[in-house]
Amino acid sequence: MNNDSKRVFEALDWASSILEEANCETRVGQLLMQYVLDVDYTHLVMAMQDEVAAADLQKFEEAVHTHIGGMPVQYITHHEEFYGRSFYVDENVLIPRPETEELVHYSLQRMRKLFGHDDIQVADIGTGSGAIAISMKKECAKLHVTATDISAAALAVAKRNAEALEADIQFLEGDLTAPIAHQKWDVVLSNPPYIAQSEVAVMDDSVIKHEPHTALFAEEDGLILYRKLAENLPALMNRPGLIGVEIGYLQGNAVAGFFRQHVEHAKVEVVKDMFGQDRMVFCELTK
Numbered sequence: 313m314n315n316d317s318k319r320v321f322e323a324l325d326w327a328s329s330i331l332e333e334a335n336c337e338t339r340v341g342q343l344l345m346q347y348v349l350d351v352d353y354t355h356l357v358m359a360m361q362d363e364v365a366a367a368d369l370q371k372f373e374e375a376v377h378t379h380i381g382g383m384p385v386q387y388i389t390h391h392e393e394f395y396g397r398s399f400y401v402d403e404n405v406l407i408p409r410p411e412t413e414e415l416v417h418y419s420l421q422r423m424r425k426l427f428g429h430d431d432i433q434v435a436d437i438g439t440g441s442g443a444i445a446i447s448m449k450k451e452c453a454k455l456h457v458t459a460t461d462i463s464a465a466a467l468a469v470a471k472r473n474a475e476a477l478e479a480d481i482q483f484l485e486g487d488l489t490a491p492i493a494h495q496k497w498d499v500v501l502s503n504p505p506y507i508a509q510s511e512v513a514v515m516d517d518s519v520i521k522h523e524p525h526t527a528l529f530a531e532e533d534g535l536i537l538y539r540k541l542a543e544n545l546p547a548l549m550n551r552p553g554l555i556g557v558e559i560g561y562l563q564g565n566a567v568a569g570f571f572r573q574h575v576e577h578a579k580v581e582v583v584k585d586m587f588g589q590d591r592m593v594f595c596e597l598t599k
């Protein structure tokens with residue numbers, strides 16, 4: 313650890329060089345410095361010539377080393393942007409991904425077309441940080457949104473985010489459709505765990521070491537929760553209704569197949585993400 317005093321730009325130069333040496337993104341240094349100094353980018357730029365207080369410098373250097381050791385930057389700064397809002401994250405929840413923003417975007421589009429109004433019941437199964445549920449509610453204030461998770465620790469994070477973002481959401485703990493089986497729903501969304509155990513070998517180490525395994529892995533080649541959703545949701549849906557799930561890029565046919573098999577009078581569609589890969593399945597219940 314380096315105990316010499318440093319100005320902000322000097323500390324950032326030091327971070328850039330050791331991050332580069334470790335094959336990490338050099339921009340992480342800037343994010344960690346913003347976190348340590350608790351400033352936005354503009355104020356960081358204005359502070360470039362300031363001396364970093366000894367305690368802050370130590371915290372910054374530790375944070376850089378922690379990241380080089382494999383910890384995702386979001387778990388150090390406890391922050392990720394999702395759909396234009398800031399979410400608190402820790403190791404109890406998956407770091408929300410940009411692909412999931414697309415699920416929110418297309419769900420909003422389809423929901424508005426299908427219902428023409430926002431006074432409807434929406435559930436987000438496996439809410440994690442609350443990213444999907446909270447974004448839906450913030451985009452459409454009139455929605456009645458319920459968010460569930462099997463993990464009490466994840467739900468605590470989602471509640472914290474809902475409070476900070478002033479989103480009025482009902483939170484329920486439980487396995488898949490069990491906590492929402494008491495009523496009918498107009499829209500059900502989910503980004504369930506969908507990675508097969510066999511994929512561990514090709515996955516990024518930092519994901520496996522730090523992101524919660526209940527958020528990542530699922531049995532039956534990653535497909536079990538989609539199969540169960542397709543089996544259980546039809547009885548819980550109003551008609552018209554909309555089910556939207558995020559999927560792994562190779563799972564389109566299998567997941568669409570589950571919904572085609574189990575949901576009567578439905579239009580099932582696999583939708584690609586911004587990279588041209590299958591990423592979502594939407595099932596519109598028509599009658």
Ligand SMILES: C[S@@+](CC[C@H](N)C(=O)[O-])C[C@H]1O[C@@H](n2cnc3c(N)ncnc32)[C@H](O)[C@@H]1O
Pocket residue numbers: 405406407408409412437438439440441442443444460461462463466486487488489503504505506526527528
């Ligand atoms: C891939 S993460 C998605 C988190 C968040 N919705 C997002 O998109 O960032 C999956 C979430 O589902 C939860 N989960 C896993 N198995 C579940 C189950 N059987 N029932 C309900 N939630 C489950 C995990 O705890 C985790 O929070």
